[in-house]
Amino acid sequence: MHSGGNASSLPLVGGAPEPTINQLSKPGRRASRFPKLDVPVTEINNSAIRNDKPSLPEVSEHDLVMHYSRLAHRNFAVDVGFYPLGSCTMKYNPRFADYVAGLNTFANSHPSTPSAFTQGNLEVLHELEKFLIEITGMDNATFQPPAGASGELTGLLIIKKYLEENNLTNKTDIIVPDSAHGTNPASAKMAGFNVVEVSTDVRGMVNIDDLKELVNENTAGLMLTNPNTGGLFEENIMEISNIIHENGGLVYYDGANLNAIVGVCRPGDMGFDIVHSNLHKTFATPHGGGGPGSGPVAVKAFLKEYLPGPIVEKNDKSYKWYMPKLSIGRMHGYHGNFLVALRALVYMKLLGKEGLDTLGSYAVLNARYLSSVISKVIPLAYNEPCMHEFVATVKDLKKSHKIKAYDVGKALLDKGFHSPTIYFPLIIEEALMFEPTETQTVDTLDDLAETLKSIIDELQGEDVSLEEYPKNLPVGRPNELIPAKHLTVNWGDFELLELTE
């Protein structure tokens, strides 16, 4: 074992369950202190004022710090170990970005501060827009969407408004591959479109014949990620985008897999009209345990006036806010997740031309290498060169030994690795989807492949009980049915029933 393997197991080792902060509470303790009130006291008369104190825990500052530090010790993270998590791009998040995001007026500007006083902040967004449109091959961008799904919805609302402006309201269908991320159909539905699924061919790419059959006068557009969710580059992308354009539809790029092609090729050159990027994937901002992200949307010039705003424009020497004339409106209360955008700018400036030109290449190199070594342990789903991620399948092991993708993922946790993405894309049986990213060493990749091999050998043993994995972590495999049945979703509920199944 070189790295990744045992490096993370120590902080996550067992121990007694941590009580909740509420269980640590004792009347009269407190962490907070405030200065004495320095103005004369006035009587407050308002019918909305309460007569009692709110219900909150009462803890000392040291108890508070120990509690949340102990919880931190029970959490896997990019800084702790390797996430070969397909579709999530869990790369290293540079520490330097934390410093920059903490600088005084970056961190502490009130969002209503006039642009005359926030020229630095507006310049951040303008600079980042320049990087982003160059990388994606588009013309203008908005930073309103706070996450990828919000970026998707933004793109779809732009398509809708564009069609309305051009009197094409008959166009109500959005085509989505059967391999797409769940957010694609969910966003299309939220924007008021019908979702039409196009199938995948035996090579793992969009089925062109099926697409031709599905496209008609009602086609509003297509949502696609390239490389697709199988990690394969859609080689016929120009034909695909032409088919949609010839029918008057627009083509939307789901930026979830952008990391594969940065510096290699650009969505804008493949016929895409609208692109969202996930700054929290491709551009190395931390995932925060599930967020915040940032999902800026970039478009070709003919769609600029539809962007949600305000967006930043530069005139002469100063920056100002501009509301596009046909804007779909706001997607966020203020300017999107500004500090996430700032972190992405830090990352891009550090990488610069040398780093960005080779970013996709190293991401693909790591995935291609890992697919090569893992294919000796588990078969791959497609016999095609992968891009930044690839899908393997344990459907044969399921038949022979009842070993499911879920079991392999759980056993990996014991060895200090995060599980790969499992059961996605939905069209591949017992799928395990690996995305190593470019920031892992070849030693860690070898380590993962060796560990997988030893796990699969172990799981095929005669007396193995698959349900027992993982064995060495703070908790074992959870019963996920209990809370759904009895809904214990806050500490005021004490209805935990006896385990009967």
Add this chain to the structure above:
Amino acid sequence: MFVPHSEIDLKKMFEELSISSLDDLFTHIPETLKLNDGLNVPPSLSELESISDFENLESKNTQNLICFAGGGHYDVYLPQTVKSLTMRPEFMTSYTPYQAEISQGILQVLFEYQSLICDLTDMELANASLYDGATSVAEAISVAINKTKRDNVVISNGFNPNTKEVVNTLVDSNKFNINYVDLVDYLFPEDYVFSQDDAAFVVSLPHYEGSAQDLTSIVHNAKAAGVITICYADPSMLGILKSPGSMGFDIVVAEGQSMGSPLSFGGPTVGWFATRKELARLVPGRIIGESRDSNNTKTYVMTLRAREQDIRREKASSNICTNQTLNAVGSTIHLSWLGPEGLYEIGYQAIQKASYMKQLLTDNNFIVLNHTSSLREFLIETEKSAEEVILEMGSKGFLAGIKYDDNQILVAVTEKRTKAQIDNYVDSLVEVNNA
């Protein structure tokens, strides 16, 4: 940069793949699509070189404006303890807790977050965060529409105009009617008559203009007509205001910035969402529940997953995937740091300081439009245009407030403001307004 491959590593990897260069990885991509000269971007910088670039960029913002602006985002004191715990890399650099066995830390913090919000709002079920206050209002309206199958949304006009714009973007105006109701004397009319076509009643506590009222009887009337009632609350005032649950609301949403997040130029912050169990299956976003593992040890997991987009696809309750977890962690730790006394104190001090400021402004011949009904935020009238006043106050070191109308400014006070700052603000405002 951040790519670890040495020449020796590359040799090994190229051999495994039988290639001789990185370009060989892409022989299957059409030549016409490839970038031959790479990207037109500036050269790479070391961290050392770029420090001064970023510090210069930051210095282009006007420094140290004393903040009297609110409108949903408040300059509440954020303790170092909260900041440094929230930024622990185990929280900050972790992924969504799909693998419960190695994510008990984040899962438990989020369970505590949901519980704290339920306690504070008197609700039964909170989700694990939405994007921000404005999008939370839109999501809540969508729950009400799905529950009631009605087409009309009654929303108070006493909202931040940006929030209204987000609602207008996200609620389809071709299908649903959004009916904005004007405040009367800065309060929602007690005698408003709800109809059987109304899906949702949405109101802010306090109103955007800063005035507050007990909304119990209005909520009662709305519910009698079968309307889902939605309260947009100010978290930093919940220590001193009656809870939305005690007023009878069905859903509580909030802009959670003031609890655990710096002002951040508006993002990332966090949208709070809490409701009653009856609406559980319509709730957007992730929910954390308590379960048991195979050894009967308490274990936290994501639950009610059948509402979410990765499982339900186009039938999901919302398209949200990435949320604002780290900011929810911030809210949890900040609320625990504050405790009942601390949360009360920041509300109480803000109101007392605002009272002092309103009186001082009145003594200096300014008109405070909602003097009596307002708490920590209020409207003042200016002789000069609001825009000019705000710009000129900026050169005197103050963010004077938010422009409300041509000659009206919305001013907010937090517990951080001192008597001296308030006195100086009023002196400066007199100068600016009379100049």
